[in-house]
Amino acid sequence: MPRKPKQDRSRATVDAIVEAGFIALSQRGPADTTTRHIAEIAGVGVGSLYEYFENKQSIFSAMSQRFISDTAAMIQPLTPTLVQMPIDEAIRTLLNEFRNFLERDDGRYLKCVRHAMAVDFELHLDPLYKVLNNVIMRYLMEHPETLRVSRVPAITYIGINGGIFAVIRHLSDPDPMVSFDEMADGLASMIGHYIAAELSLVRDVVR
Amino acid sequence: MPRKPKQDRSRATVDAIVEAGFIALSQRGPADTTTRHIAEIAGVGVGSLYEYFENKQSIFSAMSQRFISDTAAMIQPLTPTLVQMPIDEAIRTLLNEFRNFLERDDGRYLKCVRHAMAVDFELHLDPLYKVLNNVIMRYLMEHPETLRVSRVPAITYIGINGGIFAVIRHLSDPDPMVSFDEMADGLASMIGHYIAAELSLVRDVVR
DNA sequence: ATATTTTTCCGAATTGAATCCGAACAAGCG
DNA sequence: CGCTTGTTCGGATTCAATTCGGAAAAATAT
Known part of the structure; x- marks a missing residue:
């Protein structure tokens, strides 16, 4: 159950993740875009993705x-x-x-x-x-x-x-x-x- | 490296797989369509999928x-x-x-x-x-x-x-x-x- | 200022699906 | 029939997605 970001810091993280999603997807294509890539590009740990997103799909959903x-x-x-x-x-x-x-x-x-x-x-x-x-x-x-x-x-x-x-x-x-x-x-x-x-x-x- | 089917039997298998792909995808949606579902519906072993298709994606590609x-x-x-x-x-x-x-x-x-x-x-x-x-x-x-x-x-x-x-x-x-x-x-x-x-x-x- | 609570972050461990592989089974062929 | 080639299978392997428990940071209370 993903949480809503309450502080500025976490809102920035969410933003970074979505942004990283665009970068990763455009660089490596849908097949080779892993959660680790996204996390790495966003500069956060993998676990953080799941603080605000149900799963990988919902990151794409947010992007869309x-x-x-x-x-x-x-x-x-x-x-x-x-x-x-x-x-x-x-x-x-x-x-x-x-x-x-x-x-x-x-x-x-x-x-x-x-x-x-x-x-x-x-x-x-x-x-x-x-x-x-x-x-x-x-x-x-x-x-x-x-x-x-x-x-x-x-x-x-x-x-x-x-x-x-x-x-x-x-x-x-x-x-x-x-x-x-x-x-x-x-x-x-x-x-x-x-x-x-x-x-x-x-x-x-x-x- | 997927092979080309040479006998009738194998052509039927390829067909069954593609057909099963349509059924599985329309029944369970893209997220819950696993290779095992497809294989089961097609009535073949999982391994058989990889005889003629590079990977799951390429089954979808064939469907398309x-x-x-x-x-x-x-x-x-x-x-x-x-x-x-x-x-x-x-x-x-x-x-x-x-x-x-x-x-x-x-x-x-x-x-x-x-x-x-x-x-x-x-x-x-x-x-x-x-x-x-x-x-x-x-x-x-x-x-x-x-x-x-x-x-x-x-x-x-x-x-x-x-x-x-x-x-x-x-x-x-x-x-x-x-x-x-x-x-x-x-x-x-x-x-x-x-x-x-x-x-x-x-x-x-x-x- | 310090304690307490809430929020955020993390990455090693788990899980499960995709993929591989080698043994077993059928078909063509002399 | 042996022999070769094509085909099937499903357990073993691999690798990415997801989980979880606790550390760090920020907010709040005392």
Whole structure:
């Protein structure tokens, strides 16, 4: 039964362990990442891992949680800028920011996400969803004409999931059929065209 | 160093092991699936696992490979039907077939894919890509006007990846924001609108 | 300042699953 | 049949995950 850290010192230890998890995982891959590696990198004894984590899995779980919240924190401040852009440019920007984020620190996150997906990736995805939904909501408010577009929730769902996984897949694909920019451009113009088509439909009906 | 099976008997063993892998994984989850479980379900001794597989991981790897090739085999025969449909209906059909496939045998595949993604999912995705690309190629041939649509490779890339992962995500999402049908409909009409928009653009230019 | 309690840290010892290996069993083959 | 080669098996071995009991450090009480 793992304890909650009550003092600053122990909070630092927990942090060091999670951080060490990212480093170890990106250096040696999931198969060769042992508890001893993690402990060594974190500069703590093996026993300490089990003071705050049920088992090795739950360290990965914490990493996956941290990854999602870091992603959300990265996107949050972009919101005001994004909502002012044309939709296709907004999407391209978002995808590029996500890419840069994944490739930060010598691709540490990127090397981890694949394995992270195995643990309980989706269990922790919620915060990211919240932020992205918020971006979309604000966008709709900022461009009232788009409120008439139908199937927004479905398109949102596909856009978010498709976007996340297409980027991850693409960055780990050794020989992608299309360049990253082409892909970003494709998604952007697909959604852009969709909205344009929907709006012109609305215009026709009104007319 | 795993051997290649040369006799029928041993090929059956290899098959039984992979099959047992699916059963064990879907029954007990990745954490509690031991080599002994797999061996027991397959009705072979533990040692036999290591005759044909480097280690436990590579059993999972073989499963992931088999999953992909089963998926491709499921889609292949649908090609002639699909290419005759309007694009949006074709997409809806494909997504629904994929869904049924994943939920077959009490969701055995579905329970495995998440874990499978951790192993080397993308390493084996190629056959599925080939089949889907083939479907799309034939579709383009069957509907020559669509040959003028731009960014086809990018849209294909996003459609395939987005489609696969959106379906998997959706089926393992305990509380999805949209129904499966709404999602399928969303993807279908997004691509449908995209193509329509592109075609009307072409018409305008020609005019 | 000192005693007491709580929190944190540790690493040697334990446990159990993955992997190895050599003996035993079947199949092909002259 | 002998002989060779392919196949199966499960106990023995190895190695990483986890446990545990107590030492050190910090917080709190006296």
